[in-house]
Amino acid sequence: MLRMADISRERCRTGIEGLDHILNGGIPRGNTVLITGSCGTGKTTLSLEFLVHGALWGERSMYISVTEAPEKLVENMINYEFFDKKLITEKKLILVDLQEIYVKLGLEKLEFTLEDVNILVSQIVKMVKELGVRRLVIDSITSICYRLTSKEQIREFILHLGKELSDLGCTTLLVSELLPSSQGYSQYGVEEAIADGIILLGNMERRGDLLRTLQVIKMRGTTHSRAKYVLDLTSIGVLLAPMLKGGSVEVR
Amino acid sequence: MSVPSMIVDKLSEMPPASSLALYIDVNSYFDALRAIVDIYATKNDMYVFYISSTIPSRNIVSIFELLGIETSRVFFVDTISHLMPVETEYSDKFLYIESPTMLENIMLKIEYLLRKYRDKRAIVVLDSVNSMAIHNDLKILSEFLHIFVTSLRNWEAYMVIISLKEQTTQEIRTMLNFVTDDTLEVGEG
Numbered sequence: 470m471l472r473m474a475d476i477s478r479e480r481c482r483t484g485i486e487g488l489d490h491i492l493n494g495g496i497p498r499g500n501t502v503l504i505t506g507s508c509g510t511g512k513t514t515l516s517l518e519f520l521v522h523g524a525l526w527g528e529r530s531m532y533i534s535v536t537e538a539p540e541k542l543v544e545n546m547i548n549y550e551f552f553d554k555k556l557i558t559e560k561k562l563i564l565v566d567l568q569e570i571y572v573k574l575g576l577e578k579l580e581f582t583l584e585d586v587n588i589l590v591s592q593i594v595k596m597v598k599e600l601g602v603r604r605l606v607i608d609s610i611t612s613i614c615y616r617l618t619s620k621e622q623i624r625e626f627i628l629h630l631g632k633e634l635s636d637l638g639c640t641t642l643l644v645s646e647l648l649p650s651s652q653g654y655s656q657y658g659v660e661e662a663i664a665d666g667i668i669l670l671g672n673m674e675r676r677g678d679l680l681r682t683l684q685v686i687k688m689r690g691t692t693h694s695r696a697k698y699v700l701d702l703t704s705i706g707v708l709l710a711p712m713l714k715g716g717s718v719e720v721r
Numbered sequence: 722m723s724v725p726s727m728i729v730d731k732l733s734e735m736p737p738a739s740s741l742a743l744y745i746d747v748n749s750y751f752d753a754l755r756a757i758v759d760i761y762a763t764k765n766d767m768y769v770f771y772i773s774s775t776i777p778s779r780n781i782v783s784i785f786e787l788l789g790i791e792t793s794r795v796f797f798v799d800t801i802s803h804l805m806p807v808e809t810e811y812s813d814k815f816l817y818i819e820s821p822t823m824l825e826n827i828m829l830k831i832e833y834l835l836r837k838y839r840d841k842r843a844i845v846v847l848d849s850v851n852s853m854a855i856h857n858d859l860k861i862l863s864e865f866l867h868i869f870v871t872s873l874r875n876w877e878a879y880m881v882i883i884s885l886k887e888q889t890t891q892e893i894r895t896m897l898n899f900v901t902d903d904t905l906e907v908g909e910g
Contacts, residue, residue: 676822677822678819678822680823680826699825701829701830705836708832708833708836712825713825713864714861
């Protein structure tokens with residue numbers, strides 16, 4: 470049965486049926502969600518699928534990449550049976566290399582000041598507003614936070630960015646890299662507290678088998694399952710199955 | 722009545738989204754495969770999603786060819802080949818899982834096939850619960866079958882779980898009674 474929290478907020482369907490089911494219909498529109506996990510757990514794949522579905526449904530989607538060249542991302546997306554290259558040529562799906570933004574803004578430095586942070590946020594918000602972006606992925610937020618010198622700056626950056634994007638009705642996924650030894654859900658410990666939602670991707674060991682897992686830790690604006698699911702990355706997208714309760718050991 | 726006829730009749734009387742525990746003796750194995758894969762699935766124009774945990778999928782294909790069974794509508798989820806040093810071919814026809822203990826991945830591969838090949842109805846065959854029980858604790862296997870059979874109902878898919886009588890313990894029988902809608906015993910013993 471749907472509760473008030475579920476029906477009062479418009480949903481941004483991820484297009485990943487299992488995840489939309491877990492979230493009782495999708496991510497509440499305008500939420501800023503941390504997609505967090507260690508390397509190889511499927512963060513980028515899941516985020517790209519979220520954008521491709523959005524673009525297919527007519528919602529302009531933007532991917533800001535810090536680490537991967539747009540050409541390489543396109544190569545990855547070609548494996549999707551539902552991906553259409555026209556989404557990119559028609560600018561329904563926009564791939565942006567953050568390095569180019571840094572150059573444009575004169576932010577080619579190892580450490581940012583608070584002013585630099587504000588300039589960067591303003592630029593991202595400007596692009597979202599001008600292009601009418603409804604879905605945004607920043608991959609990864611950790612790489613940006615690396616240039617910030619204090620937790621206060623990280624807090625300011627994510628709070629400011631999240632607020633502005635939410636006001637524009639843009640649903641945002643912030644990809645966060647976790648070290649295998651990390652405690653908590655983010656590298657700096659600040660990101661998880663500020664984000665509206667946390668989707669944790671991980672590895673689970675069971676008797677020598679390594680399973681990819683997904684768990685929604687929190688999501689403001691909706692009731693959701695907090696159970697752990699096993700995921701498979703396929704050519705028709707991310708598929709999820711409930712994790713069996715059989716003595717697994719978490720391996721990040 | 723012959724073994725294939727018994728199996729085909731039983732499947733024919735079951736409503737869509739039903740599950741069947743099929744107890745067979747070793748001598749009825751090939752007849753059972755012919756009944757499900759060839760006669761029943763062909764007659765009803767269905768896909769067969771075959772979970773192999775006893776014999777590698779390539780060997781099953783060889784058996785089918787020997788029996789003259791047409792395999793174009795059969796897709797394998799092979800849980801056993803990766804445990805052995807055998808050559809594997811990657812395509813939708815042969816989906817491999819690293820081990821029969823990766824139960825969630827079996828569900829995910831079958832879901833992948835169900836989503837991708839939705840133009841016909843499907844029958845999912847688990848061959849066999851006995852070999853799955855060698856690799857898995859019975860408690861987690863019961864949990865798996867319960868969730869799996871339930872999810873297949875949503876897809877309106879039939880499911881046949883093969884159990885070799887000679888290897889069927891009382892615990893396996895109790896588990897199958899719990900998770901399946903119906904049972905059929907064929908062959909001797």
